[in-house]
Amino acid sequence: MWARAEWGALVQLQPSPVRVPFPVSFDSNELLMEFIDDGEGNAAPRLAQVRPDPEALDTLWRQFREIVLALAATGHTHGDLSPYNLLVAPGVDGSPHGQLVVIDLPQLVDVVVNPDGFDYLRRDIVNVATWFAARRAQADAESLFAEAVAVLY
Numbered sequence: 001m002w003a004r005a006e007w008g009a010l011v012q013l014q015p016s017p018v019r020v021p022f023p024v025s026f027d028s029n030e031l032l033m034e035f036i037d038d039g040e041g042n043a044a045p046r047l048a049q050v051r052p053d054p055e056a057l058d059t060l061w062r063q064f065r066e067i068v069l070a071l072a073a074t075g076h077t078h079g080d081l082s083p084y085n086l087l088v089a090p091g092v093d094g095s096p097h098g099q100l101v102v103i104d105l106p107q108l109v110d111v112v113v114n115p116d117g118f119d120y121l122r123r124d125i126v127n128v129a130t131w132f133a134a135r136r137a138q139a140d141a142e143s144l145f146a147e148a149v150a151v152l153y
């Protein structure tokens with residue numbers, strides 16, 4: 001059931017400003033998806049494993065904001081977001097900074113329908129903003145939460 005739910009979420013997010021692994025196939029309980037690599041064939045690191053310089057940190061925070069707002073614009077939040085469920089893929093178009101890829105999506109939450117939807121939305125934002133703020137990035141969880149609530153349909 002979890003694999004089916006994740007398959008549904010990955011399909012729903014294709015195409016979308018939120019980059020997720022491309023869903024390849026789903027068969028009974030087996031889900032095959034795009035392998036996000038680090039450019040050298042190894043798995044891309046989780047956000048929790050990287051040590052971005054201040055400029056890269058700002059770029060990644062901006063990407064995170066776009067992810068939260070794009071999901072919110074469809075009425076959703078990830079539901080289990082943390083620096084462990086965001087991978088940092090090599091930057092696109094030669095950018096020296098990485099690109100965030102969202103993984104681990106079986107519990108995608110409908111913020112409006114779910115009775116705890118707003119709590120999930122806030123928790124997702126706070127989990128990641130705390131990581132950024134600990135590294136001295138300008139990452140304000142409450143203002144991003146307010147922005148996300150404002151774009152919920």
Ligand SMILES: Nc1ncnc2c1ncn2[C@@H]1O[C@H](COP(=O)(O)OP(=O)(O)OP(=O)(O)O)[C@@H](O)[C@H]1O
Binds near residue numbers: 033034043084104105
């Ligand atoms: N598409 C992918 N490409 C590369 N690595 C991946 C991919 N999906 C998952 N991983 C790696 O596997 C780890 C676990 O993935 P995921 O979070 O989806 O599984 P999980 O069973 O929910 O694990 P956890 O309980 O640790 O969150 C990720 O943190 C990442 O390192």
Ligand SMILES: [Mg+2]
Binds near residue numbers: 084085103104
């Ligand atoms: Mg995970």
